[in-house]
Amino acid sequence: MSGRCCQIRTGVLFLGFSLGSFELTLWVMLYTFRAGLREALGYSVKHEQDLAVASLVITIDFIVNVLLICGANKDYSGRRKDLRRWGWMIPWAFVYGVNILGLFAGSIVMFYSFVGAWKTLGLIPLFLGVGVLIGHCCVIFFIIEQKADLEIYIMQHQGQNPGSDPNSPS
Numbered sequence: 001m002s003g004r005c006c007q008i009r010t011g012v013l014f015l016g017f018s019l020g021s022f023e024l025t026l027w028v029m030l031y032t033f034r035a036g037l038r039e040a041l042g043y044s045v046k047h048e049q050d051l052a053v054a055s056l057v058i059t060i061d062f063i064v065n066v067l068l069i070c071g072a073n074k075d076y077s078g079r080r081k082d083l084r085r086w087g088w089m090i091p092w093a094f095v096y097g098v099n100i101l102g103l104f105a106g107s108i109v110m111f112y113s114f115v116g117a118w119k120t121l122g123l124i125p126l127f128l129g130v131g132v133l134i135g136h137c138c139v140i141f142f143i144i145e146q147k148a149d150l151e152i153y154i155m156q157h158q159g160q161n162p163g164s165d166p167n168s169p170s
Contacts, residue, residue: 008142012072015135016092020065027058060095068092072142083153086146089139096136103129 030037034051038044071088103125110122 008138009072009074012139012142013069015139016065016068020062023058023061027054030054064092064095068139083146083150086143086150089143093136093140093143096132100129100133100136103132
């Protein structure tokens with residue numbers, strides 16, 4: 001059982017690091033090439049609104065990715081504190097649930113809005129959404145597993161307080 005948990009933990013940590021890196025890279029590309037991107041896709045905005053929205057989304061995603069990594073990180077002290085951090089991963093599940101819906105909606109909009117070969121760009125958010133959805137299922141499974149392990153750990157150690165041992169010196 002612990003081998004499977006370690007594999008899922010490694011996958012969850014990798015997911016947090018890779019999504020954070022990927023999104024930051026996309027933001028830098030948007031910031032650097034925003035004029036060319038707007039011209040190629042044929043849209044215009046006032047007051048850099050697309051950059052502001054992208055910055056807000058990336059900031060929120062970065063914060064929840066850090067929470068995911070901190071919540072999934074292993075506690076090597078032997079005190080099993082990693083089991084108590086399962087709640088840190090729940091904001092990631094909510095935010096990326098909304099992100100997945102946004103990716104699928106963006107894909108549909110791209111399929112209907114773009115003309116000709118540009119429609120194939122709709123496959124990018126579709127495939128990214130499917131990949132994140134698979135990772136989302138793994139994170140949810142890991143959260144449930146950590147919560148169940150915490151409950152088992154608490155039940156096993158419930159009556160074992162250091163001060164409650166009658167043989168300990170007072």
